[in-house]
Amino acid sequence: MGAPRVGFVSLGCPKALTDSELILTQLSAEGYETSKTFAGADLVIVNTCGFIDDAVKESLDTIGEALAENGRVIVTGCLGAKSQEDGRNVVQVMHPSVLAVTGPHATQEVMDAVHLHLPKPHDPFIDLVPAAGIKLTPKHYAYLKISEGCNHRCTFCIIPSMRGDLVSRPIGDVLREAQALFESGVKELLVISQDTSAYGVDMRYQMGFHDGRPVKTRTLELVEALADLAEPHGAWVRLHYVYPYPTVDHLIPLMASGRVLPYLDVPFQHSHPDVLKRMERPASGEKNLERLLKWREMCPQLVVRSTFIAGFPGETEAEFEHLLNFVQEAQIDRAGCFAYSPVQGATANDLPGMLPQAVREERQARFMAVAEAVSAKKLKSRIGSTMQVLIDSAKGLGKQGGVGRTYADAPEIDGVVHLLPPEKVSKTYKTGEFTKVRIVDAQGHDLIGLPV
Ligand code: SF4
Numbered sequence: 001m002g003a004p005r006v007g008f009v010s011l012g013c014p015k016a017l018t019d020s021e022l023i024l025t026q027l028s029a030e031g032y033e034t035s036k037t038f039a040g041a042d043l044v045i046v047n048t049c050g051f052i053d054d055a056v057k058e059s060l061d062t063i064g065e066a067l068a069e070n071g072r073v074i075v076t077g078c079l080g081a082k083s084q085e086d087g088r089n090v091v092q093v094m095h096p097s098v099l100a101v102t103g104p105h106a107t108q109e110v111m112d113a114v115h116l117h118l119p120k121p122h123d124p125f126i127d128l129v130p131a132a133g134i135k136l137t138p139k140h141y142a143y144l145k146i147s148e149g150c151n152h153r154c155t156f157c158i159i160p161s162m163r164g165d166l167v168s169r170p171i172g173d174v175l176r177e178a179q180a181l182f183e184s185g186v187k188e189l190l191v192i193s194q195d196t197s198a199y200g201v202d203m204r205y206q207m208g209f210h211d212g213r214p215v216k217t218r219t220l221e222l223v224e225a226l227a228d229l230a231e232p233h234g235a236w237v238r239l240h241y242v243y244p245y246p247t248v249d250h251l252i253p254l255m256a257s258g259r260v261l262p263y264l265d266v267p268f269q270h271s272h273p274d275v276l277k278r279m280e281r282p283a284s285g286e287k288n289l290e291r292l293l294k295w296r297e298m299c300p301q302l303v304v305r306s307t308f309i310a311g312f313p314g315e316t317e318a319e320f321e322h323l324l325n326f327v328q329e330a331q332i333d334r335a336g337c338f339a340y341s342p343v344q345g346a347t348a349n350d351l352p353g354m355l356p357q358a359v360r361e362e363r364q365a366r367f368m369a370v371a372e373a374v375s376a377k378k379l380k381s382r383i384g385s386t387m388q389v390l391i392d393s394a395k396g397l398g399k400q401g402g403v404g405r406t407y408a409d410a411p412e413i414d415g416v417v418h419l420l421p422p423e424k425v426s427k428t429y430k431t432g433e434f435t436k437v438r439i440v441d442a443q444g445h446d447l448i449g450l451p452v
Contacts, residue, residue, distance in 0.1 A: 003033045004118050007041030007070065009062055012049030015104070016077050020047045022107045023076070030111075031120055038069035043099070043118045045110065048091070050079035056090070063095050074113045075101045116172055116209055140390065140432030141188035141411055142181045146174050146222065150194035151201065152282045154269075155348035156309065156340070159194060168200050171208035171217045171225075179229050187390055187432055188236040189226065190410065195282065197243045220250050227259035234434065236390065238410055240265040243282045244291050249298075256299040261407045264295075268306045271326030272319040275312055278351060292330050303408040305334040310367045311360025312340045314353030320363050324370050333378050334414050334445075335371035339364035379415070379442035386452060389417050389437040394429045402429060404437070406447070415445035 006027055010020035023045065024034065035041035044066040048059035059079045066073045075091050081103030082090045091101050100113035135142050147168040150160045178189060193199065200206070200217035207214050215221050226237045237260040242248055244266055255262035268288060270276050296302055308323065327335060339360040342349045389404035392411065402419045409415050417437060419429075429435055429451065437449035 003031050004042045004120050005033045005035040005040060006114065006118070007035045007038050007044035007066070008047075009044070009066065010047045011059055011062065012047065012051070012055065012077060016047055016049060019077065019104055019107070023047070023110050026107055026111055027114070032114070032118075038066050041070055043072040043074065043114065044070045045074045045076060045114070048075060048077035048079035050077070050082045050090070055079075056082075060091070060094050063091065063098065067095060067097060071097075072117065073098045074110060074117070076104070076106055076110050078104050080104070080106075112170065112173065115176065116212075119176075137411075138392070138431070139185055140392075141190065142186045143190045143192050144174065144178055144181070144226075145169070145192055146196065146199050147193040147202075151198065152195065153280055153347075154282075155278065155280050155351065156312070156343065156346050158343055158345045161345060163194070166195065166198055166202045168203050168217060170203075171200070171215050171222060172210050174222065175210040175215065175225050175229065178226055182229055182233045182235055185432065186235060187233070187434070188238060188411075189230065190238045190240060191223075191226070192240045194241060195243055196239055196241045197245050197248055198282075219247065223251055223254060223260055227254060231259070236261050236407065238263050238265075238407075240410070242266050244268070244288050245283050246291075249291075249294070252295050252298045252302070255302060262299050262302045263305070263407055263410070264302065265305045265410065266292075268326075269309050270312065270319075270323055271330075272315075272322040275315055275319050275323075278314060279309075279312060279348070289326060289330055296331070303333045304330070305336075305410065305414060306332050307336045307338070308367060309338050309340050310363035311355045313348055313351040313355065315340075315355065315363075320366075324367065327367070327371050328374055331374060331378065332371060333408065334375060335367075336413075337364050337367045337371065375445070376442070379445075379447060382439045382447060383442060384439065386436055386438050387417075387449070388434055389419070389449060389451075391419070391429050391431055391433050391435060392416070394431045394433075404435070404449075406437075415447065417447045417449045420448065420450045 008024060010017055038044055046063050046066055049055040056079060063073060063075055075098050080091055080101045084090055084093060089101055091098060099117050102109040137143065147166055149164040149166045151166045153160060181189060197219055199219045199222055203217045205216050205218045208217050210225060215225055230237050242264050254260050269279060269281055387406045389406055391402055391404040393403045395402060404417045404419055406417060419437065435451050438452050439447050439449050441448035
């Protein structure tokens with residue numbers, strides 16, 4: 001099958017011409033061919049001019065010709081940014097069947113529209129970059145970043161000042177990347193951002209497209225679509241950085257039914273409402289314990305990982321004990337804790353009641369002792385059960401064993417399952433494969449298992 005062919009018409013001034021050059025360069029770099037005729041193309045791009053009436057007429061006429069001869073047209077350039085008095089786009093009013101309209105200097109948006117309407121199949125012989133992109137993780141798991149930046153202003157954090165406000169990636173791009181990752185052999189997809197529950201807020205949950213179907217730019221729709229993409233590959237989808245907003249209640253049934261992993265990474269940071277207020281945490285007004293217990297009722301196998309800060313400015317002994325109780329009552333499966341430490345530029349530095357370092361460290365140690373006891377008890381309760389394990393390293397498996405993880409453990413941050421040599425030594429395992437394991441012991445943060 002030949003490369004997809006794009007017809008291209010460039011109208012207007014030299015600035016429009018350089019925009020055309022950028023788009024054509026990108027098309028060519030990605031392996032698209034150009035067609036000299038509308039009829040010989042799979043799709044046509046018209047770069048328009050909207051300066052004077054004659055130019056507008058010429059642009060609209062050219063779009064009309066391309067539609068008549070080809071039918072699949074993307075419009076870019078100055079006329080694409082022009083609206084009538086009633087706010088409706090001039091091009092879309094005259095030619096409602098165009099596939100997409102962008103303004104000038106919009107190479108990426110034009111390419112997004114081309115990818116959507118004329119995707120180019122990956123050719124391993126000529127494409128230098130694999131379809132899934134270049135990844136630094138092992139082949140069987142990958143991180144999927146869905147947004148950048150954050151709209152919150154937690155007083156201990158300087159991320160928004162470095163990365164700016166929340167900018168969600170278009171849902172079509174995110175789903176296309178996920179699909180390519182699954183098709184390249186990824187068995188576990190880890191969804192990351194600064195605030196996964198806020199996905200799409202900045203885009204007002206705008207409708208996007210994947211595979212020609214409309215999908216809302218919103219966490220629930222994203223997670224449902226990821227579950228659909230993962231299913232034929234038998235792959236896992238794991239959610240990180242989810243804040244305990246009421247909307248998360250809608251994700252729990254997807255976990256209970258096994259469509260995404262019943263695992264939530266929720267950075268609570270504290271439990272006491274007054275400390276959360278001083279931290280200016282998202283969802284600080286929510287009844288976190290109540291909410292979490294409700295999630296556990298809906299999905300008893302749910303595993304919750306969280307991070308906390310001990311010794312935040314002004315934290316009283318009573319507030320700290322509130323935190324210790326929370327960890328026990330909420331039965332946090334995996335907890336990390338930092339002793340508060342001032343970060344240059346963070347507004348928390350100006351809060352009254354900075355605690356001596358020795359107190360902050362002592363509270364961190366007390367916290368970890370309590371949290372580890374909760375975690376150890378939960379790990380022990382797994383002994384005797386049979387769990388599905390994703391093998392991270394099959395080195396020596398069959399002789400000395402190997403290492404894997406269950407749904408309860410994210411790579412790098414949680415524990416692992418040390419796999420003993422299987423009873424049937426003829427059985428072989430590969431990194432990135434799933435296998436059933438009988439849990440025979442728990443040690444520290446890890447489990448010991450016997451492949452069955
Ligand atoms: S800690 Fe707060 S401000 Fe910083 S990235 Fe997370 S939610 Fe945003």
